[in-house]
Amino acid sequence: MNRHHVIAGISAPDRRLMAAGGLIALGLFALPLFGSALVVDKLTLLMVYIILAVMWNLLAGYAGLVSVGQQAFIGLGGYFVLRLVESGMPPFLAIGLGGFLVLLAAWPLSWLVLRLKPAEFAVAMWVLAETIRSIVMFDPLVQGETGRSLVSLNAIDPDVRRTTIYLMAVVAVVVSLVLSHALLRGRLGGESQAIRDDEEAASSVGVSTLRVKRWIFLISAVGCAIAGTIWLASAITFQPRSAFGINWSIFMLFMVLVGGLGSYLGPVLGALLFFALQEVFGDFGAWYLAGIGVVAILFALFAPRGIMGLIIGKTGQEPLSMRKLLIMREG
Amino acid sequence: MTMHKQVARAAAKPAHSTGPAAIEATGLVKRYGSMRALDAVSMRADRGEAVGIVGPNGAGKTTLFGALAGTFPVNQGSITYHGKVITYESAATRCAMGIARTYQVPRPFIGMTVFENVLVAARAGGGRDKAEAADFAAHVLDETGLMKLANTPAAAAGLLDRKRIEVARAMATSPQVILLDEIGGGLTEAELVELIVLIDTLKAGGMTIIWIEHILHALLKVIDRLICMSEGRILAEGDPHDVMENPAVRRAYLGSDPE
Ligand SMILES: Nc1ncnc2c1ncn2[C@@H]1O[C@H](COP(=O)(O)OP(=O)(O)OP(=O)(O)O)[C@@H](O)[C@H]1O
Ligand SMILES: [Mg+2]
Numbered sequence: 001m002n003r004h005h006v007i008a009g010i011s012a013p014d015r016r017l018m019a020a021g022g023l024i025a026l027g028l029f030a031l032p033l034f035g036s037a038l039v040v041d042k043l044t045l046l047m048v049y050i051i052l053a054v055m056w057n058l059l060a061g062y063a064g065l066v067s068v069g070q071q072a073f074i075g076l077g078g079y080f081v082l083r084l085v086e087s088g089m090p091p092f093l094a095i096g097l098g099g100f101l102v103l104l105a106a107w108p109l110s111w112l113v114l115r116l117k118p119a120e121f122a123v124a125m126w127v128l129a130e131t132i133r134s135i136v137m138f139d140p141l142v143q144g145e146t147g148r149s150l151v152s153l154n155a156i157d158p159d160v161r162r163t164t165i166y167l168m169a170v171v172a173v174v175v176s177l178v179l180s181h182a183l184l185r186g187r188l189g190g191e192s193q194a195i196r197d198d199e200e201a202a203s204s205v206g207v208s209t210l211r212v213k214r215w216i217f218l219i220s221a222v223g224c225a226i227a228g229t230i231w232l233a234s235a236i237t238f239q240p241r242s243a244f245g246i247n248w249s250i251f252m253l254f255m256v257l258v259g260g261l262g263s264y265l266g267p268v269l270g271a272l273l274f275f276a277l278q279e280v281f282g283d284f285g286a287w288y289l290a291g292i293g294v295v296a297i298l299f300a301l302f303a304p305r306g307i308m309g310l311i312i313g314k315t316g317q318e319p320l321s322m323r324k325l326l327i328m329r330e331g
Numbered sequence: 332m333t334m335h336k337q338v339a340r341a342a343a344k345p346a347h348s349t350g351p352a353a354i355e356a357t358g359l360v361k362r363y364g365s366m367r368a369l370d371a372v373s374m375r376a377d378r379g380e381a382v383g384i385v386g387p388n389g390a391g392k393t394t395l396f397g398a399l400a401g402t403f404p405v406n407q408g409s410i411t412y413h414g415k416v417i418t419y420e421s422a423a424t425r426c427a428m429g430i431a432r433t434y435q436v437p438r439p440f441i442g443m444t445v446f447e448n449v450l451v452a453a454r455a456g457g458g459r460d461k462a463e464a465a466d467f468a469a470h471v472l473d474e475t476g477l478m479k480l481a482n483t484p485a486a487a488a489g490l491l492d493r494k495r496i497e498v499a500r501a502m503a504t505s506p507q508v509i510l511l512d513e514i515g516g517g518l519t520e521a522e523l524v525e526l527i528v529l530i531d532t533l534k535a536g537g538m539t540i541i542w543i544e545h546i547l548h549a550l551l552k553v554i555d556r557l558i559c560m561s562e563g564r565i566l567a568e569g570d571p572h573d574v575m576e577n578p579a580v581r582r583a584y585l586g587s588d589p590e
Contacts, residue, residue, distance in 0.1 A: 005469030190451040197440035206426035206456025326446040
């Protein structure tokens with residue numbers, strides 16, 4: 001008899017969760033058939049939040065790259081779409097291409113920021129976002145603070161436009177979740193976590209730290225850019241102050257920390273909570289921000305590992321955990 | 332290569348050597364401010380050889396490992412690995428080539444399980460694919476006595492198990508040269524015996540071992556040659572017992588850390 005060790009496959013409860021996730025995705029795809037315009041618009045925003053939370057978690061939770069400048073890519077994605085559309089490209093094609101252009105822009109930037117120490121990286125990303133915003137504001141097309149509308153989107157029938165953007169958002173969420181699952185279960189997952197825990201030790205066991213960090217950085221930049229273009233398409237007007245706003249980073253931080261940093265499902269739960277809070281308290285203006293702050297403080301004090309930490313505390317295990325368990329197999 | 336050249340090369344090297352060393356350092360200098368942690372250090376280890384390094388605290392032993400493994404660049408000097416210059420290669424590249432190190436103060440990946448710690452080393456440094464890496468990591472966990480902790484968080488491991496994780500991670504990269512930094516400290520006599528058996532197994536498999544250790548009697552059971560460092564320099568090297576008898580060594584080493 002031949003005994004050997006393998007990494008355990010996905011557990012039965014996790015398989016059920018994934019099947020449930022698949023059904024939810026199907027439901028979301030079908031939603032425009034019966035959902036009202038308002039619901040579709042709201043859910044588009046929720047999808048944007050989920051993508052952003054997943055991307056920020058990939059960066060900070062798995063690779064230890066805490067960034068407060070991801071709005072650089074959200075804004076840049078929006079700006080590229082605006083530019084492409086103004087030069088005559090059909091808007092929905094431009095939305096797709098925007099993400100690719102951000103990839104091209106993020107690649108040289110990664111050389112600039114990834115060699116920095118963690119605290120320097122966080123600040124450098126913010127400086128980068130502000131710098132890119134200033135440059136974009138010089139573009140006469142953007143008209144400084146005023147911004148500009150995607151006029152050609154307005155020309156499309158509102159229902160078609162809304163449904164198309166929504167479906168793009170759902171596809172982007174599904175792709176983000178499937179891709180990050182594959183990534184984290186694979187070699188890059190282990191290597192990025194090793195870097196997060198101890199970059200020097202990671203390099204001494206053979207991890208090419210810059211290469212791994214660059215992959216994660218680029219994936220997250222493109223993810224944020226796609227979220228940004230979808231958001232712009234539903235908001236229609238590109239305003240540099242809001243597209244490159246630090247708010248985005250605060251939202252991402254909130255969703256991931258409250259959901260559970262470094263867990264697969266945490267950011268999704270965090271995005272849901274954030275979305276719900278916004279729905280309930282969004283009309284209270286400044287109070288809404290205060291409410292978000294209070295929730296963040298409550299979590300920091302009583303549930304520092306977020307909603308996922310609470311679930312693990314209750315059930316003893318993390319649903320959809322990315323842990324690689326060693327098991328023995330005979331035969 | 333002609334016969335003539337081979338003879339000439341062999342003659343230029345110490346008597347124990349045949350062909351290029353597994354790893355060789357020449358004139359290494361590492362400065363921290365005005366202090367020279369390494370002050371023109373030259374040393375070599377041959378394929379399958381076990382070399383011990385002793386010396387008082389602050390002698391530069393760990394710094395030498397950092398230089399050999401590529402943890403930081405040196406200010407001067409060169410390093411070769413099987414005759415190939417690696418002075419400017421990154422730590423990751425050197426690990427992939429076959430040089431592994433442990434840390435004196437263990438540095439486990441605390442957000443991962445013990446198995447995941449070893450798995451990442453088997454995949455990244457060892458270049459094994461997923462299935463092969465898992466099985467090999469399990470084999471290494473077995474050999475280092477960590478199997479029962481495989482699926483527990485590395486953060487929960489005590490100091491001794493953290494040292495085992497250091498050794499296991501280094502072994503998992505399938506090195507040809509392994510740099511062990513004070514892995515014996517704090518072990519009981521029985522555990523020391525196990526450790527010596529493990530190192531002997533590695534050596535029997537042809538691995539080159541360089542072992543920094545304050546526990547002399549354990550070290551002497553394994554090593555072929557001993558190097559004594561002090562104040563960034565090599566005080567003496569050669570047959571372990573000769574080195575320990577060397578008056579300069581006795582003054583520098585035994586004076587500060589009697590055993
Ligand atoms: N990162 C650093 N910055 C400044 N000085 C350093 C650094 N690392 C080591 N040193 C200094 O270099 C010298 C050599 O240190 P090293 O750790 O190599 O000694 P060692 O021989 O390993 O000692 P020990 O037996 O205590 O482990 C010491 O004086 C130490 O303080
Ligand atoms: Mg030391």
